[in-house]
Amino acid sequence: MSEPKTNGRSSPIAYSCYFNRNREGEQFAPEHVFSYQLSGTLLINTGDSEHVFNEGDFRFIKRNQLLKFVKQPPVGGVFKSISIYLDQPMLRDFSIVYGYKAIEEPFRGEAVMRLNGGALCKSFMDSLMPYTGSDQAIPQQLQVLKQHEAVMILLQSKPELQNILFDFTEPGKIDLEAFMNKNFHFNVQLKRFAYLTGRSLATFKRDFEHIFHTSPSKWLQQRRLQEAHYLIKEKGRAPSDVYLEIGFEDLSHFSFAFKKMYGMPPSKLVG
Structure with missing residues (x-):
């Protein structure tokens, strides 16, 4: 098989699988993304910097980013990754329910970052796999619960993400x-x-x-x-x-x- 498989963007949970070839392209990331590299290598270029993610790596991509990417399957293997998108309406609801808000100046660091991960992140990503089958209808309420779980895990593993996740301002006028x-x-x-x-x-x-x-x-x-x-x-x-x-x-x-x-x-x- 040479074509990618994905469960579609109607769900906030996306599974990518590529066989036998590299795939490169670019995309605009309108929402925050929390991802796990199951196998293969992902190269991301933001224009300012390049990032390489290998099997077992966790990453976070800040919303409103232009990205170029190369997906590389391992020799004789398959490129696989799983991601969960954290949209603004969900995060606004989360901030109201749990009392979170951005507490400092707008984030100025890297738009793409590697996360330390650990057992909690790994267990969470494993729990997303049943949501990726195209023949399953997953209730929206369950998908939202997984998004909330992802936010809680991110806040525990990297607390400074609070200032990114709950910054709801739109891009200001820049140079x-x-x-x-x-x-x-x-x-x-x-x-x-x-x-x-x-x-x-x-x-x-x-x-x-x-x-x-x-x-x-x-x-x-x-x-x-x-x-x-x-x-x-x-x-x-x-x-x-x-x-x-x-x-x-x-x-x-x-x-x-x-x-x-x-x-x-x-x-x-x-x-």
Whole structure:
């Protein structure tokens, strides 16, 4: 079998299983995620840092993050991970019932972090496996109970997570130029960039053109092609290895845009 299996995102509990090949891509994490690596290796790049998780590792991903990932099965084996998503409505209800709230300044540390785990975390993750079968209908109340259990375990294993889990503020207006120069390689819609910089889409476009003197779409393509040129010419990377990394969806579109900008296909730079 070569295709992934998952129980779908209608449930807050997700199980990933990949056979015989690496899978890479990117995603926006709108909610906090608590995960356990059952087998294989997961590489996550946030733009600021890279994180590697191996079999037996626990991780926490802060909400509102752009991430690139590579899922690597072990030799002759299978990539497996299980995750539970901690959404804002559930956390708001939890904070009211149990009296938790963020008690310090907004969290400024790593968006992706390794957790020490231990027997309590391992037992909890094992208890999620019956929830991952596609042929089972798990009542929503039970799923919410597992989310509450996950929050309690996280607070016990890493108390400082309280300031992340119960911070319900939305992204504030930040330095747009610095943000875009850091995150241009993420292939997301402009409305996502706008949200993450604390702006409406209209304000984002207006501020962007004031700073960069061009439209976001034109700047993004030019900046991605510049990065591709550097990676291919200076770092010896193959075009087929960089087009996804710098934000293009397919190789043919990348090659066409590259030739239009530089007067030659990217393959001419190789070697």
